[in-house]
Amino acid sequence: MKIIIIGGDGFVGWPLSLRLSNKNYKILILDNLSRRKIDTELKSNSLIQIKDINTRLSTWKNISGNEILFENIDVSLEYEKLCKIIEEFKPDTIIHLGEQRSAPYSMKNSSTKRYTVNNNLNATHNILCAIVDINKDIHLIHLGTMGVYGYGVVPDTIVPEGYIDVKIKNKYNKEINVEILHPTYPGSIYHMTKSQDAIFFQFFCKNYNLKITDLHQGIIWGAYTKETMMHNDLLNRFDYDSDYGTVLNRFIIQSANNIPLTIYGTGFQTRAFINIENSMDCIEIAIRNAPNKGDKVKIFNQVTETHQLIDLANLIKKIIPSSTIEFIENPRNELVENSLEVSNNNFLDLGLKPIYLNEENIIDIYNFIRKNKNIIDNTKILPMSFW
Numbered sequence: 317m318k319i320i321i322i323g324g325d326g327f328v329g330w331p332l333s334l335r336l337s338n339k340n341y342k343i344l345i346l347d348n349l350s351r352r353k354i355d356t357e358l359k360s361n362s363l364i365q366i367k368d369i370n371t372r373l374s375t376w377k378n379i380s381g382n383e384i385l386f387e388n389i390d391v392s393l394e395y396e397k398l399c400k401i402i403e404e405f406k407p408d409t410i411i412h413l414g415e416q417r418s419a420p421y422s423m424k425n426s427s428t429k430r431y432t433v434n435n436n437l438n439a440t441h442n443i444l445c446a447i448v449d450i451n452k453d454i455h456l457i458h459l460g461t462m463g464v465y466g467y468g469v470v471p472d473t474i475v476p477e478g479y480i481d482v483k484i485k486n487k488y489n490k491e492i493n494v495e496i497l498h499p500t501y502p503g504s505i506y507h508m509t510k511s512q513d514a515i516f517f518q519f520f521c522k523n524y525n526l527k528i529t530d531l532h533q534g535i536i537w538g539a540y541t542k543e544t545m546m547h548n549d550l551l552n553r554f555d556y557d558s559d560y561g562t563v564l565n566r567f568i569i570q571s572a573n574n575i576p577l578t579i580y581g582t583g584f585q586t587r588a589f590i591n592i593e594n595s596m597d598c599i600e601i602a603i604r605n606a607p608n609k610g611d612k613v614k615i616f617n618q619v620t621e622t623h624q625l626i627d628l629a630n631l632i633k634k635i636i637p638s639s640t641i642e643f644i645e646n647p648r649n650e651l652v653e654n655s656l657e658v659s660n661n662n663f664l665d666l667g668l669k670p671i672y673l674n675e676e677n678i679i680d681i682y683n684f685i686r687k688n689k690n691i692i693d694n695t696k697i698l699p700m701s702f703w
Protein backbone atom coordinates (compact mmCIF):
# COMPACT_ATOMS: atom_id res chain seq x y z
CA MET A 317 0.00 0.00 0.00
CA LYS A 318 1.27 3.49 -0.87
CA ILE A 319 0.90 6.31 1.62
CA ILE A 320 1.65 10.03 1.44
CA ILE A 321 2.42 11.58 4.82
CA ILE A 322 2.01 15.35 4.72
CA GLY A 323 4.02 16.81 7.59
CA GLY A 324 6.22 13.71 7.80
CA ASP A 325 9.16 15.61 9.30
CA GLY A 326 7.21 16.67 12.42
CA PHE A 327 6.73 15.33 15.93
CA VAL A 328 4.01 12.83 14.92
CA GLY A 329 4.87 12.59 11.22
CA TRP A 330 8.46 11.43 11.61
CA PRO A 331 7.89 8.47 13.95
CA LEU A 332 4.79 7.60 11.91
CA SER A 333 6.80 7.54 8.67
CA LEU A 334 9.30 5.17 10.29
CA ARG A 335 6.60 2.95 11.79
CA LEU A 336 4.72 2.57 8.51
CA SER A 337 7.88 2.11 6.44
CA ASN A 338 8.98 -0.58 8.90
CA LYS A 339 5.67 -2.32 8.19
CA ASN A 340 6.52 -2.20 4.47
CA TYR A 341 4.08 0.50 3.44
CA LYS A 342 5.61 2.61 0.62
CA ILE A 343 5.99 6.06 2.14
CA LEU A 344 6.33 9.47 0.50
CA ILE A 345 6.78 12.42 2.88
CA LEU A 346 5.63 15.87 1.78
CA ASP A 347 6.92 18.61 4.07
CA ASN A 348 8.12 22.21 3.78
CA LEU A 349 10.23 21.85 6.97
CA SER A 350 8.26 24.72 8.50
CA ARG A 351 8.51 23.35 12.05
CA ARG A 352 12.31 23.70 11.83
CA LYS A 353 11.91 27.27 10.49
CA ILE A 354 9.65 28.19 13.45
CA ASP A 355 12.41 26.98 15.81
CA THR A 356 14.70 29.51 14.16
CA GLU A 357 12.04 32.23 14.29
CA LEU A 358 11.35 31.65 18.00
CA LYS A 359 15.03 31.01 18.80
CA SER A 360 13.87 27.79 20.44
CA ASN A 361 15.24 24.30 20.15
CA SER A 362 14.18 20.71 20.52
CA LEU A 363 15.74 19.17 23.61
CA ILE A 364 16.73 16.18 21.50
CA GLN A 365 18.98 17.24 18.63
CA ILE A 366 17.38 16.07 15.41
CA LYS A 367 19.16 15.42 12.13
CA ASP A 368 18.34 17.14 8.86
CA ILE A 369 15.77 15.31 6.73
CA ASN A 370 18.30 13.86 4.25
CA THR A 371 20.39 12.29 7.02
CA ARG A 372 17.24 10.90 8.61
CA LEU A 373 16.17 9.30 5.35
CA SER A 374 19.54 7.87 4.32
CA THR A 375 20.14 6.38 7.78
CA TRP A 376 16.70 4.78 7.69
CA LYS A 377 17.43 3.28 4.27
CA ASN A 378 20.76 1.91 5.51
CA ILE A 379 19.40 0.24 8.61
CA SER A 380 15.98 -0.92 7.38
CA GLY A 381 16.59 -1.44 3.68
CA ASN A 382 13.37 0.53 3.09
CA GLU A 383 13.36 3.81 1.24
CA ILE A 384 11.18 6.71 2.40
CA LEU A 385 10.74 9.25 -0.39
CA PHE A 386 10.64 12.99 0.32
CA GLU A 387 9.45 16.10 -1.52
CA ASN A 388 9.92 19.60 -0.15
CA ILE A 389 6.58 21.28 -0.85
CA ASP A 390 4.23 23.71 0.86
CA VAL A 391 0.86 22.06 0.20
CA SER A 392 -0.99 25.19 1.32
CA LEU A 393 0.58 27.16 -1.55
CA GLU A 394 1.77 24.81 -4.30
CA TYR A 395 -1.42 23.23 -5.63
CA GLU A 396 -0.18 22.25 -9.11
CA LYS A 397 2.91 20.58 -7.69
CA LEU A 398 0.77 18.74 -5.12
CA CYS A 399 -1.48 17.39 -7.88
CA LYS A 400 1.48 16.27 -9.99
CA ILE A 401 2.98 14.41 -7.02
CA ILE A 402 -0.30 12.65 -6.21
CA GLU A 403 -0.86 11.73 -9.86
CA GLU A 404 2.61 10.20 -10.16
CA PHE A 405 2.85 8.45 -6.76
CA LYS A 406 -0.74 7.12 -6.83
CA PRO A 407 -1.28 6.82 -3.06
CA ASP A 408 -4.00 4.65 -1.54
CA THR A 409 -4.02 6.83 1.57
CA ILE A 410 -2.99 10.40 2.37
CA ILE A 411 -2.28 11.23 6.01
CA HIS A 412 -2.59 14.96 6.64
CA LEU A 413 -0.46 16.23 9.51
CA GLY A 414 0.64 19.36 7.68
CA GLU A 415 -0.72 21.99 10.03
CA GLN A 416 0.69 24.52 12.49
CA ARG A 417 -0.16 22.71 15.72
CA SER A 418 0.62 25.04 18.62
CA ALA A 419 -2.24 26.89 20.32
CA PRO A 420 0.08 29.46 21.97
CA TYR A 421 1.92 30.14 18.70
CA SER A 422 -1.40 30.65 16.93
CA MET A 423 -2.38 33.27 19.54
CA LYS A 424 0.86 35.31 19.66
CA ASN A 425 -0.09 38.13 17.31
CA SER A 426 -1.99 38.82 14.12
CA SER A 427 0.88 37.55 12.02
CA THR A 428 0.93 34.08 13.67
CA LYS A 429 -2.88 33.99 13.68
CA ARG A 430 -2.99 34.71 9.96
CA TYR A 431 -0.22 32.25 9.22
CA THR A 432 -2.03 29.51 11.14
CA VAL A 433 -5.34 30.15 9.38
CA ASN A 434 -3.81 30.49 5.91
CA ASN A 435 -1.55 27.50 6.29
CA ASN A 436 -3.93 25.08 7.99
CA LEU A 437 -7.11 25.83 6.07
CA ASN A 438 -5.50 26.12 2.64
CA ALA A 439 -3.51 22.93 3.20
CA THR A 440 -6.66 20.98 4.08
CA HIS A 441 -8.69 22.50 1.25
CA ASN A 442 -5.94 21.94 -1.33
CA ILE A 443 -5.60 18.28 -0.35
CA LEU A 444 -9.36 17.77 -0.63
CA CYS A 445 -9.49 19.50 -4.04
CA ALA A 446 -6.57 17.40 -5.27
CA ILE A 447 -8.30 14.18 -4.22
CA VAL A 448 -11.46 15.27 -6.06
CA ASP A 449 -9.43 16.19 -9.17
CA ILE A 450 -7.25 13.07 -9.22
CA ASN A 451 -8.78 10.05 -7.52
CA LYS A 452 -11.80 10.05 -5.22
CA ASP A 453 -10.87 6.58 -3.93
CA ILE A 454 -7.91 7.91 -1.94
CA HIS A 455 -8.57 7.57 1.80
CA LEU A 456 -7.77 10.82 3.62
CA ILE A 457 -6.78 10.57 7.29
CA HIS A 458 -6.51 13.85 9.16
CA LEU A 459 -5.07 14.51 12.59
CA GLY A 460 -7.57 16.69 14.39
CA THR A 461 -7.74 17.58 18.06
CA MET A 462 -9.84 17.00 21.18
CA GLY A 463 -9.90 20.78 21.48
CA VAL A 464 -12.63 21.02 18.83
CA TYR A 465 -15.13 19.80 21.44
CA GLY A 466 -14.04 22.29 24.08
CA TYR A 467 -13.16 20.57 27.34
CA GLY A 468 -16.12 19.31 29.34
CA VAL A 469 -18.35 22.10 28.02
CA VAL A 470 -21.54 20.18 28.78
CA PRO A 471 -21.20 18.93 32.39
CA ASP A 472 -21.68 15.24 33.21
CA THR A 473 -21.52 14.08 29.59
CA ILE A 474 -19.08 11.75 27.90
CA VAL A 475 -17.61 13.38 24.80
CA PRO A 476 -18.86 11.23 21.90
CA GLU A 477 -16.87 10.43 18.77
CA GLY A 478 -17.71 13.33 16.52
CA TYR A 479 -21.51 13.24 16.35
CA ILE A 480 -24.43 13.91 18.67
CA ASP A 481 -28.15 13.21 18.42
CA VAL A 482 -30.38 16.26 18.79
CA LYS A 483 -34.08 16.88 18.54
CA ILE A 484 -35.23 19.79 16.38
CA LYS A 485 -38.83 21.01 16.44
CA ASN A 486 -40.35 21.22 12.98
CA LYS A 487 -42.90 23.84 11.99
CA TYR A 488 -45.73 21.58 13.29
CA ASN A 489 -44.07 21.53 16.71
CA LYS A 490 -43.12 17.89 16.23
CA GLU A 491 -39.65 16.83 17.40
CA ILE A 492 -37.43 15.36 14.71
CA ASN A 493 -34.32 13.32 15.60
CA VAL A 494 -31.21 14.52 13.80
CA GLU A 495 -27.56 13.49 14.03
CA ILE A 496 -25.20 16.45 13.74
CA LEU A 497 -21.49 17.13 14.20
CA HIS A 498 -20.71 17.89 17.84
CA PRO A 499 -20.73 21.70 18.22
CA THR A 500 -17.26 23.20 18.31
CA TYR A 501 -15.87 25.29 21.17
CA PRO A 502 -12.30 26.05 20.07
CA GLY A 503 -10.08 27.78 22.62
CA SER A 504 -7.44 29.13 20.21
CA ILE A 505 -7.01 30.06 16.56
CA TYR A 506 -5.20 26.75 16.10
CA HIS A 507 -8.12 24.78 17.53
CA MET A 508 -10.48 26.90 15.43
CA THR A 509 -8.73 25.78 12.23
CA LYS A 510 -9.30 22.15 13.22
CA SER A 511 -12.98 22.94 13.80
CA GLN A 512 -13.17 24.45 10.33
CA ASP A 513 -11.39 21.39 8.91
CA ALA A 514 -14.26 19.25 10.22
CA ILE A 515 -16.72 21.31 8.16
CA PHE A 516 -14.55 20.98 5.05
CA PHE A 517 -14.60 17.21 5.57
CA GLN A 518 -18.34 17.06 6.07
CA PHE A 519 -18.91 19.07 2.87
CA PHE A 520 -16.42 17.16 0.69
CA CYS A 521 -17.66 13.84 1.99
CA LYS A 522 -21.30 14.66 1.25
CA ASN A 523 -20.66 16.34 -2.08
CA TYR A 524 -18.01 14.04 -3.59
CA ASN A 525 -18.38 10.78 -1.62
CA LEU A 526 -14.80 10.98 -0.38
CA LYS A 527 -13.44 8.49 2.17
CA ILE A 528 -12.35 10.60 5.14
CA THR A 529 -11.25 9.76 8.69
CA ASP A 530 -10.77 12.58 11.23
CA LEU A 531 -8.81 11.70 14.38
CA HIS A 532 -9.47 13.92 17.37
CA GLN A 533 -6.26 13.48 19.31
CA GLY A 534 -5.49 14.45 22.89
CA ILE A 535 -2.18 15.72 24.26
CA ILE A 536 0.70 13.42 23.37
CA TRP A 537 3.20 12.34 25.99
CA GLY A 538 6.39 10.35 25.48
CA ALA A 539 9.70 10.99 23.81
CA TYR A 540 10.40 8.15 21.43
CA THR A 541 9.07 5.12 19.59
CA LYS A 542 10.60 1.75 18.87
CA GLU A 543 11.72 2.96 15.44
CA THR A 544 13.15 6.36 16.45
CA MET A 545 15.37 4.48 18.94
CA MET A 546 16.91 2.32 16.23
CA HIS A 547 19.64 4.93 15.54
CA ASN A 548 20.70 8.33 16.88
CA ASP A 549 20.05 9.88 13.47
CA LEU A 550 16.38 8.86 13.74
CA LEU A 551 15.57 10.49 17.09
CA ASN A 552 12.37 12.50 17.33
CA ARG A 553 12.11 16.13 18.43
CA PHE A 554 11.19 16.90 22.05
CA ASP A 555 9.76 20.36 22.63
CA TYR A 556 9.91 21.94 26.06
CA ASP A 557 9.37 25.66 25.33
CA SER A 558 6.11 27.30 26.37
CA ASP A 559 4.83 27.60 22.79
CA TYR A 560 5.41 24.07 21.47
CA GLY A 561 6.14 21.97 24.56
CA THR A 562 3.02 20.19 25.83
CA VAL A 563 2.12 20.02 29.47
CA LEU A 564 3.21 16.58 30.66
CA ASN A 565 6.45 16.48 28.68
CA ARG A 566 7.18 19.98 30.01
CA PHE A 567 6.59 18.92 33.62
CA ILE A 568 9.04 16.04 33.21
CA ILE A 569 11.80 18.17 31.69
CA GLN A 570 11.20 20.88 34.30
CA SER A 571 11.62 18.28 37.02
CA ALA A 572 14.84 16.99 35.43
CA ASN A 573 16.24 20.53 35.45
CA ASN A 574 15.14 21.45 38.98
CA ILE A 575 12.81 24.11 37.55
CA PRO A 576 9.39 24.38 39.28
CA LEU A 577 6.60 22.66 37.37
CA THR A 578 4.60 25.45 35.73
CA ILE A 579 0.91 24.93 36.48
CA TYR A 580 -1.14 27.57 34.68
CA GLY A 581 -4.00 28.81 36.87
CA THR A 582 -5.47 26.38 39.38
CA GLY A 583 -4.36 23.13 37.77
CA PHE A 584 -7.98 21.97 37.96
CA GLN A 585 -8.18 21.86 34.14
CA THR A 586 -8.73 18.29 32.89
CA ARG A 587 -7.31 17.23 29.54
CA ALA A 588 -7.16 14.05 27.44
CA PHE A 589 -3.84 12.27 26.86
CA ILE A 590 -2.28 9.62 24.65
CA ASN A 591 1.16 8.04 24.51
CA ILE A 592 3.16 8.60 21.31
CA GLU A 593 3.38 4.85 20.49
CA ASN A 594 -0.39 4.63 20.89
CA SER A 595 -0.78 7.58 18.53
CA MET A 596 1.08 5.53 15.89
CA ASP A 597 -1.08 2.46 16.68
CA CYS A 598 -4.26 4.48 16.20
CA ILE A 599 -3.22 5.87 12.82
CA GLU A 600 -2.27 2.36 11.68
CA ILE A 601 -5.71 1.12 12.75
CA ALA A 602 -7.34 4.00 10.86
CA ILE A 603 -5.41 3.08 7.69
CA ARG A 604 -6.74 -0.48 7.86
CA ASN A 605 -10.32 0.62 8.53
CA ALA A 606 -11.16 3.14 5.83
CA PRO A 607 -14.78 4.20 5.52
CA ASN A 608 -16.68 3.09 2.43
CA LYS A 609 -17.63 5.51 -0.31
CA GLY A 610 -20.85 7.21 0.69
CA ASP A 611 -20.21 6.83 4.44
CA LYS A 612 -20.20 9.94 6.60
CA VAL A 613 -16.82 11.18 7.86
CA LYS A 614 -15.43 8.61 10.31
CA ILE A 615 -14.46 10.38 13.53
CA PHE A 616 -12.33 8.66 16.19
CA ASN A 617 -11.28 10.11 19.53
CA GLN A 618 -7.56 9.36 19.66
CA VAL A 619 -7.14 9.41 23.45
CA THR A 620 -6.63 6.82 26.15
CA GLU A 621 -7.15 8.66 29.45
CA THR A 622 -7.96 12.02 31.03
CA HIS A 623 -6.19 13.75 33.93
CA GLN A 624 -6.42 16.91 35.93
CA LEU A 625 -3.18 18.89 35.55
CA ILE A 626 -2.63 19.18 39.28
CA ASP A 627 -2.78 15.40 39.61
CA LEU A 628 -0.09 15.05 36.94
CA ALA A 629 2.16 17.54 38.73
CA ASN A 630 1.62 15.74 42.04
CA LEU A 631 2.34 12.39 40.43
CA ILE A 632 5.66 13.68 39.15
CA LYS A 633 6.48 15.14 42.55
CA LYS A 634 5.73 11.79 44.15
CA ILE A 635 8.01 9.96 41.72
CA ILE A 636 10.76 12.60 41.70
CA PRO A 637 10.53 14.11 45.21
CA SER A 638 12.96 16.94 44.44
CA SER A 639 10.31 18.45 42.08
CA THR A 640 8.62 21.68 43.12
CA ILE A 641 5.40 23.19 41.79
CA GLU A 642 4.70 26.82 40.93
CA PHE A 643 1.24 28.18 40.16
CA ILE A 644 1.50 30.76 37.40
CA GLU A 645 -1.21 33.22 36.41
CA ASN A 646 -2.93 31.47 33.50
CA PRO A 647 -1.71 33.00 30.22
CA ARG A 648 -4.66 31.40 28.40
CA ASN A 649 -8.35 32.16 28.32
CA GLU A 650 -9.70 28.80 29.46
CA LEU A 651 -12.04 27.38 32.11
CA VAL A 652 -10.55 27.54 35.61
CA GLU A 653 -11.79 24.03 36.25
CA ASN A 654 -13.46 21.34 34.17
CA SER A 655 -14.17 17.65 34.22
CA LEU A 656 -13.70 15.62 31.05
CA GLU A 657 -14.75 12.12 30.09
CA VAL A 658 -14.16 10.94 26.55
CA SER A 659 -15.42 7.96 24.59
CA ASN A 660 -12.70 6.06 22.73
CA ASN A 661 -14.66 2.91 21.95
CA ASN A 662 -14.01 3.10 18.20
CA PHE A 663 -10.29 2.44 18.67
CA LEU A 664 -10.73 0.01 21.59
CA ASP A 665 -13.18 -2.04 19.52
CA LEU A 666 -10.63 -2.17 16.71
CA GLY A 667 -7.93 -3.54 19.01
CA LEU A 668 -6.05 -0.56 20.46
CA LYS A 669 -4.04 -1.61 23.53
CA PRO A 670 -3.76 1.55 25.65
CA ILE A 671 -0.43 2.48 27.20
CA TYR A 672 -1.44 4.22 30.42
CA LEU A 673 0.58 6.76 32.28
CA ASN A 674 2.32 5.22 35.27
CA GLU A 675 5.42 5.63 37.42
CA GLU A 676 7.56 3.41 35.22
CA ASN A 677 6.68 5.35 32.05
CA ILE A 678 7.45 8.69 33.65
CA ILE A 679 10.81 7.50 35.00
CA ASP A 680 11.60 6.13 31.57
CA ILE A 681 11.04 9.51 29.87
CA TYR A 682 12.83 11.29 32.71
CA ASN A 683 15.94 9.13 32.26
CA PHE A 684 15.84 9.49 28.49
CA ILE A 685 15.72 13.29 28.48
CA ARG A 686 17.95 13.80 31.52
CA LYS A 687 21.03 13.13 29.39
CA ASN A 688 20.25 16.26 27.37
CA LYS A 689 19.12 18.47 30.19
CA ASN A 690 22.10 20.78 29.92
CA ILE A 691 21.02 22.21 26.60
CA ILE A 692 17.74 23.55 27.97
CA ASP A 693 17.28 27.30 27.53
CA ASN A 694 15.69 28.53 30.76
CA THR A 695 14.37 31.68 29.09
CA LYS A 696 11.92 29.51 27.10
CA ILE A 697 10.09 28.03 30.08
CA LEU A 698 7.69 30.76 31.15
CA PRO A 699 4.68 31.67 28.94
CA MET A 700 5.44 33.87 25.93
CA SER A 701 1.96 34.00 24.48
CA PHE A 702 -1.10 35.44 26.23
CA TRP A 703 -4.80 35.52 25.46
Ligand code: USQ
Pocket residue numbers: 417418419420460461462463464533534535536560561562563564566578579580581585587588625648650
Ligand atom coordinates in the same frame (compact mmCIF):
# COMPACT_ATOMS: atom_id res chain seq x y z
N1 USQ B 1 -0.46 24.03 30.80
C1 USQ B 1 0.06 24.23 32.09
N2 USQ B 1 1.40 24.41 32.20
C2 USQ B 1 2.24 24.38 31.14
C3 USQ B 1 1.72 24.16 29.86
C4 USQ B 1 0.35 23.99 29.74
O1 USQ B 1 -0.65 24.26 33.09
O2 USQ B 1 3.45 24.55 31.35
C5 USQ B 1 -1.91 23.79 30.65
C6 USQ B 1 -2.62 24.69 29.65
O3 USQ B 1 -3.06 25.89 30.25
C7 USQ B 1 -3.77 23.77 29.21
C8 USQ B 1 -3.17 22.37 29.29
O4 USQ B 1 -2.04 22.48 30.14
O5 USQ B 1 -4.81 23.83 30.16
C9 USQ B 1 -2.75 21.79 27.97
O6 USQ B 1 -1.82 22.64 27.32
P1 USQ B 1 -0.79 22.06 26.25
O7 USQ B 1 0.12 23.16 25.85
O8 USQ B 1 -0.18 20.80 26.77
O9 USQ B 1 -1.76 21.56 25.07
P2 USQ B 1 -2.64 22.36 24.01
O10 USQ B 1 -2.26 23.78 23.91
O11 USQ B 1 -4.07 22.06 24.32
O12 USQ B 1 -2.26 21.69 22.62
C10 USQ B 1 -1.67 20.38 22.51
C11 USQ B 1 -1.00 20.28 21.15
C12 USQ B 1 -2.07 20.37 20.06
C13 USQ B 1 -3.12 19.30 20.29
C14 USQ B 1 -3.73 19.46 21.67
C15 USQ B 1 -4.66 18.32 22.01
O13 USQ B 1 -0.03 21.30 20.98
O14 USQ B 1 -1.47 20.21 18.79
O15 USQ B 1 -4.14 19.41 19.33
O16 USQ B 1 -2.66 19.40 22.67
S1 USQ B 1 -5.95 18.83 23.09
O17 USQ B 1 -5.35 19.62 24.19
O18 USQ B 1 -6.58 17.66 23.63
O19 USQ B 1 -6.87 19.68 22.36
